[in-house]
Amino acid sequence: MSEVFDIFLLEAVLNGLLLGGLLALLSLGLNLIFGVIDVVWICYAELIMCGMYCVYYLHVQYHWPLVLAMLAAIAVVALLGYILHQFVIRPVLSAEPINQLLVTGGVLFFLQAAATLAFGIEFRNLGITLPSVRLGEMSFSGARLIAFGVALGGMIGMYLLLTKTYLGTAIRAISQDRAIMPLMGVDPARIFALTSALGGALAGLAACLLVLQYDIHPAIGLSFGPITFLICVLGGLGNMVGGFVAAFLFAQFIAVGGFFFALEWGYVIAFVFFIAVMFWRPRGILSK
Amino acid sequence: MNYPLHLAILVLLWGYIYTSWSVMGRLGLVSFGHGAFMGIGAYTVVMLWNHFGLSPWLGALAAFAFTAVVAVIIGYPCFRFRIVGHYFALVTLALSEVVRLLIVALRDQTGGSLGATPNGALHGDSVALGAVQFSGKEIWLVIVFVFWLGGLVIWRWVDRSMGRLALQAIAEEEEAAASIGIHVTRAKLRITIISALMTCAGGILYAQYQLYVNPDTVSGIAISLQMVFGVIAGGMFVMLGPTVGAAFTLLLAEGLRLAFGNRYPALDTTIYGVMLVLFIIYMPKGILGAALDFFRRKPQSAP
Numbered sequence: 001m002s003e004v005f006d007i008f009l010l011e012a013v014l015n016g017l018l019l020g021g022l023l024a025l026l027s028l029g030l031n032l033i034f035g036v037i038d039v040v041w042i043c044y045a046e047l048i049m050c051g052m053y054c055v056y057y058l059h060v061q062y063h064w065p066l067v068l069a070m071l072a073a074i075a076v077v078a079l080l081g082y083i084l085h086q087f088v089i090r091p092v093l094s095a096e097p098i099n100q101l102l103v104t105g106g107v108l109f110f111l112q113a114a115a116t117l118a119f120g121i122e123f124r125n126l127g128i129t130l131p132s133v134r135l136g137e138m139s140f141s142g143a144r145l146i147a148f149g150v151a152l153g154g155m156i157g158m159y160l161l162l163t164k165t166y167l168g169t170a171i172r173a174i175s176q177d178r179a180i181m182p183l184m185g186v187d188p189a190r191i192f193a194l195t196s197a198l199g200g201a202l203a204g205l206a207a208c209l210l211v212l213q214y215d216i217h218p219a220i221g222l223s224f225g226p227i228t229f230l231i232c233v234l235g236g237l238g239n240m241v242g243g244f245v246a247a248f249l250f251a252q253f254i255a256v257g258g259f260f261f262a263l264e265w266g267y268v269i270a271f272v273f274f275i276a277v278m279f280w281r282p283r284g285i286l287s288k
Numbered sequence: 289m290n291y292p293l294h295l296a297i298l299v300l301l302w303g304y305i306y307t308s309w310s311v312m313g314r315l316g317l318v319s320f321g322h323g324a325f326m327g328i329g330a331y332t333v334v335m336l337w338n339h340f341g342l343s344p345w346l347g348a349l350a351a352f353a354f355t356a357v358v359a360v361i362i363g364y365p366c367f368r369f370r371i372v373g374h375y376f377a378l379v380t381l382a383l384s385e386v387v388r389l390l391i392v393a394l395r396d397q398t399g400g401s402l403g404a405t406p407n408g409a410l411h412g413d414s415v416a417l418g419a420v421q422f423s424g425k426e427i428w429l430v431i432v433f434v435f436w437l438g439g440l441v442i443w444r445w446v447d448r449s450m451g452r453l454a455l456q457a458i459a460e461e462e463e464a465a466a467s468i469g470i471h472v473t474r475a476k477l478r479i480t481i482i483s484a485l486m487t488c489a490g491g492i493l494y495a496q497y498q499l500y501v502n503p504d505t506v507s508g509i510a511i512s513l514q515m516v517f518g519v520i521a522g523g524m525f526v527m528l529g530p531t532v533g534a535a536f537t538l539l540l541a542e543g544l545r546l547a548f549g550n551r552y553p554a555l556d557t558t559i560y561g562v563m564l565v566l567f568i569i570y571m572p573k574g575i576l577g578a579a580l581d582f583f584r585r586k587p588q589s590a591p
Contacts, residue, residue, distance in 0.1 A: 105513055
């Protein structure tokens, strides 16, 4: 009896690990934006929703090959990120910080409602079921494995971009000292715009992975948006390594808590854990 | 006659709730968690009534106590450890999700995401005072009007108090405020408890008026954001701003519904979203704040 129990617990832990990879990718884009521009995109999950609809329509309605549809979705969301920065964030960059948070909340309302208006409230999916992978007595969904792999790949790519390229160096420099960099010949406005597009592209990548596992509907942003913010705050806003650690911690709480109780309880435990940690380490778990 | 009456009740009720939020929101404490307090109010009263037959009058006392405890549990550490700005907004956002998820998770007691209806006590009468159920809308109009007026009185009382000056100083520069002898944690906690209790009462009124509660309409991130943005649209720094925000959002939704029927279900929120973005960029004082500035033709005394 206890052996069976352990197998299922192990399965829950491993599923948590897979979920963690996806959550880490979700938090990466938001952390990048915050680290560089000092703005929280409350509408980040809604950008992902746009990407999911984009994959769906290109693939199902217009019969594009799936991979092509996904690449297009990444480009579209990157463009959305750029537009969001140029037309919404830029005008309030010098206003009070809380206004920058609030203005993206307006975008959240807009995107969610516009999606309802344009696509209706029906749940849609690609109609693809990937085979699940069996490992001994445990089974794992293929979509989750792919998502985990791609998410890891995306994060490694991001790391290389930030450390090995000129653009990445400029981005990191700006996030360290916003006042000095213009003197060094780096144009912050250009870096901000590029970072926003990059953050959008990461949201697009997340959309491609989510669309394999979840149904698409206009309110889907509300179901994983809060988690993404909490992971970023838990890891320390702008701290990408912290976000990574926090994502895996959070995913374990959800998966194992959901295994012992019901799924909502997994979330409740994770959220309460978050609030408790905030009082212990207000600037994130890795802060000192 | 019922429809305009219903609209008036909703405007006053939401006006009261938005005012409750703005009592602390305008002093730099931007909470994304007031959905939690509204949900606690609504569900505590309805659950105590349905499961134990406890009159909402007593249920309200329990809800207030519960809300105050939650407000302190969240507020004290936040203020003690100087969690401000983005961090405060996101911690309180977690709180409102915790409350919503708890309501859903306790579905055997609460009815989960299907919501719950308070057991009827009218039995053909039009008034059941003990159960706080009234079939006449006129009674409700009077009740919400009294609460709305009370909300404005509290807003004004806070506005005139020493506490407001202290909190404004804190919002400007927390360390400096502390250095001139302002007890930062206590000042913030006091205003948070006032605001949370007011919001809790709003939740109770909403539940008793609609005679239906649902986790998505009384708690969670969506309702919390609705409060924040209602206040911003109307004007955060003027007394009637939140009420104007409530009237504006409701009339926009109803107006478009009358004009287009139900053909475009989310048209109002789409327009509302665009307007919010424009407001925050070009008119950060909101509709009423900007209108007052326009008519006075002179810079408004600093908020």
